[in-house]
Amino acid sequence: MRGMKAFLLSIAALLMLVACSNDDTSSNKEETGSEPQEISMMFNLHVPEVPDTRLEELLEEATNTKLDIRWIPDNNYAENLNTAIATNSLPDVFLLKDVTLEQQKEAIRDDQYWEIGPYLEEFPNLNQLKPEILKNMMIDGKLYTLYAGRPLSRQGLIYRKDWADNLGLDTPTNLEELYEMMKAFTESDPNGNGKDDTIGITDREILGTFENFATWHGAPNNWGEKDGQLLPQFMFPEYREAMDYFKRLFDNGYINRDAPVTSKTDQQEMLKNGTAGVYIGTMSDVEPMYRDAVEINPDVEFDVHNYIEGPDGEFRTRAIPGYGSMLIFPKASIETEEELRGILSFFDFLMTPEGSNLLYWGIEGEHYEVVDGFAKVIPESQDKYNLEILPYTPFEIGEPETNGRYTGYYEYEPRAKAEELYLDNNQYLVEDLSTPLDSPTWSQKSETLNQIMTDATYQYFLGQIDEAGFDQEIEKWLAEGGQQVIEEYTEQWKEMQE
Secondary structure, eight states: OHHHHHHHHHHHHHHHHHHHHTTTTOTTOOOTTOOOEEEEEEEEEOSSSOOOSHHHHHHHHHHTEEEEEEEEEGGGHHHHHHHHHHTTOOOSEEEEOHHHHHHHHHHHHTTOBOOOGGGGGGSTTGGGSOHHHHHHHOBTTBOOEEEEEOOSOOEEEEEEHHHHHHTTOOOOOBHHHHHHHHHHHHHSOTTOSSSSOOEEEEOOSSSHHHHHHHHHHTOOSSEEEETTEEEEGGGSHHHHHHHHHHHHHHHTTOBOTTGGGOOHHHHHHHHHTTSEEEEEEEGGGHHHHHHHHHHHOTTOOEEEEOOOBOTTSOBOEEOOOSEEEEEEOBTTTOOSHHHHHHHHHHHHHHTSHHHHHHHHHOSBTTTEEEETTEEEEOGGGHHHHHHHTGGGGGGOOBOHHHHOOOOBOOSSHHHHHHHHHHHHHGGGEEOOTTTTOOOHHHHHHHHHHHHHHHHHHHHHHTTSSOHHHHHHHHHHHIIIIIHHHHHHHHHHHHHHHO
16 A cells, blocks of 8 residues: 555656646646546457456546546447447547548548647647657648557567477478468478368458568558559559469468458467467467467467568568557537647646556556566566556557657567567568558548458459459459549659659
8 A cells, every 4th residue: 555655646746747847838737626627538448358447547646637438349349439420429539440530531621520730739748749650640731639659560470389390390481481381280280189180370351461471472561653653452463473372372271261251369269279370460469379378288389470581582561650549539529629638638648657657557566567677567467457457558649769658578588579570570661652642532432442352352262253353353443433542542642752
C-alpha cells in the first residue's frame, strides 16, 4: 500500500506541474478541485475478458476525468461501429482501423468530425507526433485523428527450429530454400513420429501471408508504378510469379487447403499444436504462441527470421504507414472546443513517460520492473498484467520515440530477436504508393473490389480458375470501379511528382 500511495502522490505532483506549465496555452485546463470531465470512448477488446477497472481508475485520478469505456470484442468491432454511426450513438472518442477511416471520409468531408491538427501545438506532448506519419492520415491536407505508432515492418517467419534441426535444415535465406523447408516439413516426418501428420505452412482467410511472398518476389506493396501509372499489385508480373509459387504449395499439400475459411486463431493453433511448421506474420507473436505451444509439447522450439531473397537476389519487406489504429472525435458527441481541448489534454498526458508507462506497463514493482533500461512484466504478475493492463494498450498515442515509454525486455530469445529484426526490416521497406492519395471511388467500393481479387487469388491457388480466369476477374475488377480508381490515384500521384 505504501508503494501505491507514493505512486499516486507522484502522479498528482506531475499533474500539478503539467497544469501549471500549460496554463498559457490551454484555456480549458481544469482548476484545482473542479469537477472531472466526462469522456466516453469505444475501443476494441483484443483479449478474452473485459479488463479490471483498476487502471481506468488510476487514469481518471491522474487526469481529473471520468471515463466511460465501451469494450467491443475485436471481431465484432466494425459491425458495432457501423451500428453506432447509424443510430447516432457515437462516443466522444472511438478507435478507427485503416479500412474504417476510408469509410468515414465522406462524413469527415461533411464536417462531422473535429479537425484536430490546429490544436496539437497547444499540447507539448501531442505536438511531438511524427509529421511523416500524420501526413499519411490526412484527409484533403487536414488532420482528424491521433495515431498509435507501430514499427514500419514487423513481418517475417516464425518457424519450428526443432523440426529444422531434426532434418538438418539451415535458416532459409531465399524463396527456394524456404520452399524446400516447407516441403520437408510436410514430407520428411519432422516430428519423428512416423506419421503423415504435418504441413509446411499455415495460412488464413486474408491474403496477408501470400502478400509477403508477393513482395519477396518483387511485387509492389498494394499499389506501385508501372509505365507512368499507379497500378494494383495483381497487375504486376511478379504477383503472378508469386501466385504460381503459392499454387505449388496448395497442389503439393504443403499448406492447409482450407486457408480461405481459416480464422487467425485456427491458423496460429496449427503452429502451436504441431500441425504446421511455418507461420508468416508479426514476429513478436512468437512469444504468446510459444507459451501455448510449450504447454502441449515441452520440447518445442521456435525461431524468427526476416530475410528472404527474391528471384533477383534482393530482399524486400512490406511497410505499413507507421500506425496501427487511429482515434477520431465526432462533433455530434463533442459539442464545444472546450470539451475537445479537455479530451486532447487527457491524451496529452498519455504521451508523457509517466502516462505512457502507466498505460502500457502498469505500476512499476507491481506489474513490471525495469531491467537494463527496459520494461519487463514480472513473471508472477503476468496474469494480473493481462487482466488489468494489457487490454488498454490500444489507448497508446505515438510510440516510444515520441511518448518516452519503456520498450520491452524479453528473456525469451526469439522475442528479443524479433525486436532487432524490426529495425533490420527498415533497410528494405517497400512503401504503398497509394497511402497519401485519395480516391473517392476506392472509398465507396474498396470492400467490393478487394473481395473480387482476394477470391480470384485463392481460386487460382486452388485450381478453380486458370490464368485466363484470373484475367477475367481483373476485367471484372476494372469494370466494377477499379479503372476509375487507377485514374484517380494516377492523377494525384503525377501531381505530387511535379
